[in-house]
Amino acid sequence: METFEKMIKWFNQDKQYNQGEIRRALKLQRGLVRKSRTEKSQAGFTLIEIIVAMAIASFALGGILLFLVSSIEASSKTRAMEEAMENARFTMDDLAKRLRTSSSVKTENGKIFFIDNLTNEKRCYKFQDGKMSLKKISLKDLLDQGGSGWDWYIFNMFKDITSCADINNDQEQELVGNDRVGVEGKFEVVQTEIESDNPHRGFVRIIIHLYYNKNSDSPTEKSEVHLQTGVSLLDYERENELIN
Numbered sequence: 001m002e003t004f005e006k007m008i009k010w011f012n013q014d015k016q017y018n019q020g021e022i023r024r025a026l027k028l029q030r031g032l033v034r035k036s037r038t039e040k041s042q043a044g045f046t047l048i049e050i051i052v053a054m055a056i057a058s059f060a061l062g063g064i065l066l067f068l069v070s071s072i073e074a075s076s077k078t079r080a081m082e083e084a085m086e087n088a089r090f091t092m093d094d095l096a097k098r099l100r101t102s103s104s105v106k107t108e109n110g111k112i113f114f115i116d117n118l119t120n121e122k123r124c125y126k127f128q129d130g131k132m133s134l135k136k137i138s139l140k141d142l143l144d145q146g147g148s149g150w151d152w153y154i155f156n157m158f159k160d161i162t163s164c165a166d167i168n169n170d171q172e173q174e175l176v177g178n179d180r181v182g183v184e185g186k187f188e189v190v191q192t193e194i195e196s197d198n199p200h201r202g203f204v205r206i207i208i209h210l211y212y213n214k215n216s217d218s219p220t221e222k223s224e225v226h227l228q229t230g231v232s233l234l235d236y237e238r239e240n241e242l243i244n
Contacts, residue, residue, distance in 0.1 A: 004225045035222045076180075080180040080212060088210060092229050094205055100231055106163060107204075111126040111127075112124070120138055122138070124167050131178075132208070139154070139168050142154045176208065187204060189204055203230050203232045205227070205230045206229050
């Protein structure tokens, strides 16, 4: 009987011992799991994760840069065209005012030559190399260059200037067009279709074509504007009274 009680007591102690070991093992396992999770969270990113993140950032940055470049280009195009149109309108208005009282009007190959009776100048406007320019010469300029004693010779020389090719003046003034905006155009002298004592009564048609990035294949990268005006002439073949 005594031996049986000892066995029961030993069994209960062994059972408690096993349960304690199980608890300690579970606690140790939980601690290892927590440690593993902490170490994993502190380990950083892997190489694949970094490459993927860099690729996504590159695509996003590329889209932003493309948008910025397009916005800057559009703004530059708008400013350049506005400046060119302002210069073209001013030039057309000034030219029309001078042509109304002019004489000896001649046009050829994108050029117009006439005598400006307001300033006693011979003027040549022309379209060439993507720009509109002006060459002019006056009797006063020739007299100042020739000095005294050459007046009759200078008068005859001024009278012989009858076209753009005769104006040997290196001071050519660019009126419309620059490195970004090109210019094309033409001048047309049209005779008025009415019965009149003067067969040379008519008007001049001025046509200016402005273009930005003309050779581009993309419609969004180029721009074009057409300007046109006309001015009446009383007698476009009348000679200047000053030189007769």
